[in-house]
Amino acid sequence: MRNWLGNDGNWIMAGLVTAILVPVLTFAAGMPFWIAAVIGLLVFAGLVFLLAPRRLFEGLDIKVIGRGRLAFARELLEAAVPSAQRLEAAAEDITDKQTAARVRHLAEIAADVFRTVEAKPESANAVRRFLSYYLPRAAEVAEGFAAIEAKRAPDIKQLEDVRAVLVKLEDAFVHYADSLVDDALGTLDTDLRLIQASLKEDLGR
Structure with missing residues (x-):
């Protein structure tokens, strides 16, 4: 794991x-x-x-980031770990290949969010709802699918309903992961326009 x-x-x-x-x-x-x-x-x-594992936020300058922000990010990530582990474990329990792949993808996205927040703790607030709500709910839904699937006579409609929710959760996971990338881009669009204006002025194109 x-x-x-x-x-x-x-x-x-x-x-x-x-x-x-x-x-x-x-x-x-x-x-x-x-x-x-x-x-x-x-x-x-x-x-x-x-061989000691690297500690959370090791190497980051607390003075630059702020002790409060670091504590908030640490608390958020540590609270989210059990849900992330449950999600990953559920993917192993699900026998339907397509659904198992989707749940594994959710776990991979969650891992990406963890890495981003650890590298940039100030971004934690942007994914607070993802870590505290969507990730635990996704774990519950994935576990629910595995439980239904394990029945001797699974309810096909119920499985399809759970699959539909997992698809929507995947969209939410992607949205929050991409929001961190968008935040990192910052003023890129503005910078590009300024560079293009300068090039046009200096080179005529």
């Missing part, structure tokens, strides 16, 4: 490496167990640090 805001994979990987390293040093290399254990402990600590 997608790593939305980081996980404890560094601890698991460090533990696995250490579990293999200590016996190898003890039995294959003939090293005393206590020395192998000390080396294993040092390797474990080093790997935990080196």
